[in-house]
Amino acid sequence: MVLGVTFWFLLSSALSVAEPTNDLAASRKAVVYSSCKIPNTAALTFDDGPYKFMTNISDLLVSKGAKGTFFVNGDNYACIYDTKVAARLQYAYSNGHQICSHTWSHPDLQTLSENEIAGEIAQVDIALMKILGVASPFIRPPFGSYNTLVRQVAFQQNKSLVLWDTDSEDSLNATVAQSEGIYDDAISANLSTILALNHETEQTTAQELIGYAVDALQAANYSLVTVAECLGLEPYSFVGQLGQRDTTWFCPEDDDS
Numbered sequence: 001m002v003l004g005v006t007f008w009f010l011l012s013s014a015l016s017v018a019e020p021t022n023d024l025a026a027s028r029k030a031v032v033y034s035s036c037k038i039p040n041t042a043a044l045t046f047d048d049g050p051y052k053f054m055t056n057i058s059d060l061l062v063s064k065g066a067k068g069t070f071f072v073n074g075d076n077y078a079c080i081y082d083t084k085v086a087a088r089l090q091y092a093y094s095n096g097h098q099i100c101s102h103t104w105s106h107p108d109l110q111t112l113s114e115n116e117i118a119g120e121i122a123q124v125d126i127a128l129m130k131i132l133g134v135a136s137p138f139i140r141p142p143f144g145s146y147n148t149l150v151r152q153v154a155f156q157q158n159k160s161l162v163l164w165d166t167d168s169e170d171s172l173n174a175t176v177a178q179s180e181g182i183y184d185d186a187i188s189a190n191l192s193t194i195l196a197l198n199h200e201t202e203q204t205t206a207q208e209l210i211g212y213a214v215d216a217l218q219a220a221n222y223s224l225v226t227v228a229e230c231l232g233l234e235p236y237s238f239v240g241q242l243g244q245r246d247t248t249w250f251c252p253e254d255d256d257s
């Protein structure tokens with residue numbers, strides 16, 4: 001009896017060791033970036049769109065000689081394929097901002113299975129290819145939440161994870177003054193680089209906070225660049241032509257026909 005248990009223990013141990021080495025891809029994990037790398041750069045990032053303030057944010061950044069990075073969902077505040085939404089996305093992209101994935105439906109990826117995680121990533125990849133003609137190598141996990149499985153699946157889909165080192169707390173009920181104070185504190189700390197989290201779905205972020213943050217960061221001699229630029233990486237793993245609307249441009253959840 002004891003021998004039998006020992007045998008099964010050894011066999012199961014051998015199997016559990018053998019499994020990852022038989023599937024190298026499954027054991028490799030996506031890189032996680034939490035900060036920029038190029039000195040004197042600041043990357044302003046905007047999550048949870050594309051939403052109605054995207055155009056305003058794009059125009060504001062361009063008017064100040066700055067670029068931003070948008071981590072977009074497929075179907076969160078709006079369906080990415082809706083006519084106005086897709087047009088805003090193409091507008092921001094065409095104005096030089098970087099577009100990355102924030103998953104299709106904004107779930108906590110730690111709660112999902114391997115297939116579900118893969119689907120959340122793939123659906124946005126398909127949308128960005130259809131609408132912008134690009135493939136993004138960057139994904140921001142909703143809530144900054146990830147585990148080893150998330151990193152493994154992301155790696156298999158050629159993604160790096162992008163977090164942040166400065167949270168404006170605009171989605172955490174911070175007042176505009178408090179969010180401005182967070183930028184002031186980051187600048188006062190004399191950080192070499194800043195990778196800041198904002199939400200394009202917050203009206204006060206679009207209309208008040210970002211103008212202040214850009215002015216303050218530029219006055220402190222930061223270059224306002226995209227995440228790819230602040231990391232010294234290429235923004236896209238594939239760049240083609242802007243897409244033309246066809247019958248596949250719809251969100252399955254909204255299909256009430």
Ligand SMILES: [Zn+2]
Pocket residue numbers: 047048102106142143
């Ligand atoms: Zn989010």
